[in-house]
Amino acid sequence: MGIGNYIKIIGRGKDGARALTREQAADLFGQVLDGTVTDLEIGAFCLAMRIKGETPQEMAGFLDATAARLRPIPSHGRTVVVLPSYNGARKLPVLTPLLALLLAREGLPVVMHGASTENARVSAQNILAALAVPSQDAIYSIAEGELQFVPTALLCPGLQRLLEVRRVVGLRNPAHSLVKLLNPCDSPALIVSSYTHPEYAAAMTATFQLMQGQALLLRGTEGEPVADPRRTPAMDAIAHGQVTRVQEAQGGTLASVPGLPTPDVASTAAWIQAVLNGEQPVPAPIALQVAHIVHLAKPTRTTA
Numbered sequence: 419m420g421i422g423n424y425i426k427i428i429g430r431g432k433d434g435a436r437a438l439t440r441e442q443a444a445d446l447f448g449q450v451l452d453g454t455v456t457d458l459e460i461g462a463f464c465l466a467m468r469i470k471g472e473t474p475q476e477m478a479g480f481l482d483a484t485a486a487r488l489r490p491i492p493s494h495g496r497t498v499v500v501l502p503s504y505n506g507a508r509k510l511p512v513l514t515p516l517l518a519l520l521l522a523r524e525g526l527p528v529v530m531h532g533a534s535t536e537n538a539r540v541s542a543q544n545i546l547a548a549l550a551v552p553s554q555d556a557i558y559s560i561a562e563g564e565l566q567f568v569p570t571a572l573l574c575p576g577l578q579r580l581l582e583v584r585r586v587v588g589l590r591n592p593a594h595s596l597v598k599l600l601n602p603c604d605s606p607a608l609i610v611s612s613y614t615h616p617e618y619a620a621a622m623t624a625t626f627q628l629m630q631g632q633a634l635l636l637r638g639t640e641g642e643p644v645a646d647p648r649r650t651p652a653m654d655a656i657a658h659g660q661v662t663r664v665q666e667a668q669g670g671t672l673a674s675v676p677g678l679p680t681p682d683v684a685s686t687a688a689w690i691q692a693v694l695n696g697e698q699p700v701p702a703p704i705a706l707q708v709a710h711i712v713h714l715a716k717p718t719r720t721t722a
Contacts, residue, residue, distance in 0.1 A: 420449075420455060420459065421446050421449055421450070421455050421459050421463060422459070424438060424442060424445075424446045424463075425459065425462050425463060425466055427442075428463075428466045428467060428470050429462060429465075429466035429470075431469060431470075432469055432470065435466065435469070435470040437470075437473045437475065437476060438473075438475075438476050438479065439475065439479070440475045440476070440478050440479040440482070441479065442479065443475065443476040443477075443478070443479025443480055443482075443483075444479035444480070444482040444483045444486075445479075445483075446463070446479075446483075447479060447480040447483040447484070447592070448483035448486065448487070450463060450576070450580060451483060451484065451487050451574065451576030451577060451580070452487070452576060453576060453579065460580070460583060461583070461586075461587060463591075464580075464583055464587060464589070464591035464592075465587070465589070467591060467592050468589050468590065468591060471621075472592055472595060472621070473621075474621060474624040474625045474627075474628050475628070476592075477592070477595065477596065477599065477621070477625045478625060478628050478629055480592055480596050481596060481599060481600065481625075481629060484574055484577060484596060484600065485601075487574055487576060488573055488574050488602065489557050489572065489573055489574065490557075490573075490602060490603055490604040491529055491557055491558075491559070491560055491566070491568065491573075491602050491603045491604065492557075492558075492559040492560070492603075492604055493527065493559070493560050493603040493604055493605050493607070494559065494605075495605055496527050496560070496562065496605070497527075497605075497606065497607060497608055497632075497715050498526075498527045498528070498529050498560055498603045498605075498607040498608070499521050499526050499527065499528045499529070499607070499608050499610060499711055499715055500528075500529050500530075500531070500600075500601060500602060500603065500607045500608065500609045500610065501514055501517065501518055501528065501529070501530045501531075501610050501643050502530075502531055502532060502597050502598045502600065502609070502611060502643060503530050503531070503532035503541070503542040503543070503642060503643070504532050504533060504534075504581075504594065504597055504598070504641070505539065505638075505640055505641030505642050506534060506536065506539030506540050506541040506542065506640075506642070507539055507540040507541075507640065507642075507681040507686070508538070508539050508640055508681070509640065509681065510639055510640055510646075510647075510678075510681060511540075511678065511679050511680065511681045511685070511686040511689070512540055512541070512542050512545060512639075512640075512642055512644075512681070512686065513639065513642070513644045513647060513686075513690070513701075513704065514530065514542045514642045514643060514644045515530075515542050515545045515546050515549060515551070515687075515690060516644070516690045516693060516694075516700075516704065517610075517643075517644045517645075517704060517707065517708065518530050518546075518565050519549070519551075519565060519690070519694060520694075520700065520704070520708050521565075521708060521711060521712070522563050522564060522565040523563070523694075524563075524708070524712050525562055525563045526562070526563070526711075526712065526715055526716070527560040527561060527562055527563070527564055528560075528564070528565045528566070529560055529565075529566050529568060529602060529603065529607075530542065530546070530565070530566070530567045530568070531567070531568045531569070531570055531573060531597070531600070531602050532567070532569070532570065532597075533569060533570040533571065533578055533581055536584070540681050540682065540683055540686070542567075542642070543567055543569070544683050545683060545686050545687050545690070546565075546567050548683050548684065548686075548687035549687050549690060549691060551565060551567060552567075553567045553568070553569050554566055554567060554568045554569070554572060555572075556572065557572060557573075560603070568602065570597065573600075573602050577593055577596070577597070580592075580593040581593045581594065581597070595618075595622075598611045598612065598613075598622070598643075599611065599622065599625055599626065599629070599631070601631065606631075606632060607632070608632050608633065608634065608711065608714055608715045609626075609631060609632070609633045609634075610633070610634045610636075610643045610707075610711060611626075611633055611634070611635050611636075611643055612635070612636055612637065612638025612639075612641065612642065612643040612644075613635070613636075613637060613638065614637070614638065614640075614641050619635065619637070619654075622635060623635060623654065623656060623661055626656045627656065627659045627661070630658065630659060631656065632656065632657045632714070633655070633656045633657075634653055634654070634655055634656075634664075634707075634710060634711055634714060635653070635654045635656060636651045636652065636653040636654070636665075636707070637651040637652065638651075644704060644707070645701075645703035645704050645706065645707040646672070646703060647675045647678060647701035647703055647704060648672045648673050648674060648675055648678075648701075648703075649667075649668045649670070649672050649673060649703065650665065650667065650668040650702065650703040650706055651665075651667055651668075651703070652665060652666055652667040653665035653706075653707065653710055655710070655714055657714075664710050664714075665706060665707075665710060668703070675701055677689070677698060678701075
């Protein structure tokens with residue numbers, strides 16, 4: 419079929435481009451995920467959307483197409499906490515694994531999904547491996563108090579291929595926004611998601627509302643869905659189309675955290691293990707985030 423007609427709509431520049439309907443977006447994205455379009459069409463799609471930006475309706479359509487092709491994680495009716503981890507560490511240690519392990523220790527089922535698309539960053543996947551939490555090699559049921567790291571390629575190979583386009587063109591594309599909104603489970607989940615720029619917060623909130631998703635949304639640490647250990651960010655809970663500010667942002671300049679590790683794998687993993695062992699305190703912003711997630715996830719859990 420090709421996606422040329424859609425590119426004509428979205429590819430006329432910032433002022434001339436028009437938005438797709440949810441159904442059109444689902445059809446376009448489905449063809450991209452299925453690999454039935456050419457590399458040239460994929461490149462045109464990625465660059466056109468990068469210039470135009472995604473509307474909530476378009477992102478909902480992209481999510482619809484992905485859900486139809488997803489290999490979902492069986493959750494047996496449990497409310498799973500989902501942590502998308504795609505950015506990794508650059509200047510600060512990536513502490514998403516610490517957040518995930520603290521939540522699992524609270525008895526929650528936790529799924530991290532992710533993929534590395536930049537070689538220069540340390541990924542959460544590498545930190546977890548150093549903490550003896552290997553990546554899944556297949557899709558398995560998730561249990562209470564269990565942490566799984568599920569590579570994106572297992573969930574949806576076409577989505578992984580689209581993420582890899584960044585290595586060629588050097589720019590983000592809709593897949594990088596989509597993975598932060600994705601529920602990889604077969605029943606409703608609590609998605610802990612993050613943004614880097616305020617305009618993304620509004621767009622992500624609108625998409626969660628449109629999809630009737632449950633989420634905790636915050637300004638993440640270098641794109642990761644974990645609170646900055648130096649200063650507490652604002653956090654919004656989204657459920658049943660409603661948005662509630664559950665945590666106000668801490669004012670003032672960024673403080674330092676004594677003993678915070680360097681971003682390399684060995685130092686970060688050793689520090690996380692020390693926190694889990696009680697030898698180092700949990701940074702206050704992360705402790706607050708854990709408390710909010712537990713409050714949001716536990717009342718809605720059901721037994722299998």
